Amino acid sequence: MTLYCATGNAGKLREFQLAGKRFGIAAVPLAGLDAISPCPEDGRTFEENAIRKALYYGAHAPGPLFADDSGLEVDALGGAPGVYSARFAGENATDAANNRLLLEKLHGVADRRARFVCVIALTQPGAPAPVTFRGSVEGEILEEPHGAGGFGYDPLFYYPPFACSFGELSADRKFDVSHRGQALAALFAHLSERDKLQFGHA
Numbered sequence: 001m002t003l004y005c006a007t008g009n010a011g012k013l014r015e016f017q018l019a020g021k022r023f024g025i026a027a028v029p030l031a032g033l034d035a036i037s038p039c040p041e042d043g044r045t046f047e048e049n050a051i052r053k054a055l056y057y058g059a060h061a062p063g064p065l066f067a068d069d070s071g072l073e074v075d076a077l078g079g080a081p082g083v084y085s086a087r088f089a090g091e092n093a094t095d096a097a098n099n100r101l102l103l104e105k106l107h108g109v110a111d112r113r114a115r116f117v118c119v120i121a122l123t124q125p126g127a128p129a130p131v132t133f134r135g136s137v138e139g140e141i142l143e144e145p146h147g148a149g150g151f152g153y154d155p156l157f158y159y160p161p162f163a164c165s166f167g168e169l170s171a172d173r174k175f176d177v178s179h180r181g182q183a184l185a186a187l188f189a190h191l192s193e194r195d196k197l198q199f200g201h202a
Contacts, residue, residue: 001191002026004065006057008033011151012068015180018171023188030061041083046070046119047132049083054121054130063125066187070118070180072153074102074141076111085153095152099145102156112141116157116166116179120187133190135182139166150174 005016005027013029020027039056043049046069053067071085081088081102089097106112115138121130137159145155147167155167159177166174175181 002028002063003191004028004030004061004063006030006033006039006053006061006065006067009151012070012180014171015175015178016184018175019181019184019188023185023192025188025191030057030065032060033057036060041069043069043083046083046117047121047134050119050121050132051130054123058123058130064122064191066120066122068118068120068180068183070116072102072114072116072157074106074112074114076109076113077105099153099156102141102153103143106141106143114139114141114157116153118179118183120183122187122190131190133183133186135179135184135186137177137179137182 003020003025005013007013007016007029016027036057039053041049041053043052049069050067053069054065057067058065069083071082073079073082081098085098087093089101115136117136118134120133122133123130139160140158142156142158142165145167146165147155149169150167155165157166158164159166161177162169166178
């Protein structure tokens with residue numbers, strides 16, 4: 001099965017394709033994505049943004065397409081940056097700029113509990129509405145970055161069960177527990193089960 005994905009984020013694409021290999025599904029970037037005007041991400045929730053992106057980019061796809069919206073929720077900041085995670089420090093902000101701003105806002109704050117959240121929306125030709133899949137993982141925000149792996153806020157996100165940051169994990173180990181890994185696993189499990197029902201596979 002070929003499943004199209006709508007993202008210009010290289011880090012996300014790597015994780016999408018890693019998940020696809022595990023489930024025997026080809027996660028292929030939507031051709032010509034750079035030539036399509038970006039979908040407005042003005043939803044109030046991850047679900048709203050993921051659905052909007054799936055419908056918007058799905059109109060340009062020759063088959064089923066999924067889009068995700070994900071971010072970091074920090075308890076001490078009232079759930080911020082949330083849906084604004086990628087542009088926390090402003091439009092077209094770099095990961096480094098977003099991380100710096102997060103550390104500034106948490107300077108001297110004792111409660112550093114946080115979670116990563118990912119919502120994936122799947123749209124298919126003929127389907128009445130997109131289907132969504134959600135994943136989340138709990139952790140804490142470190143006082144300085146640890147590790148050079150991952151992307152986004154990964155070097156600041158401490159995961160207690162592994163006693164390290166997401167930035168210190170291999171791609172495979174991070175996928176096993178991450179918010180995006182959970183949502184992708186649910187998506188691909190849904191597609192696998194659907195195919196079994198459709199084609200009568202045992």
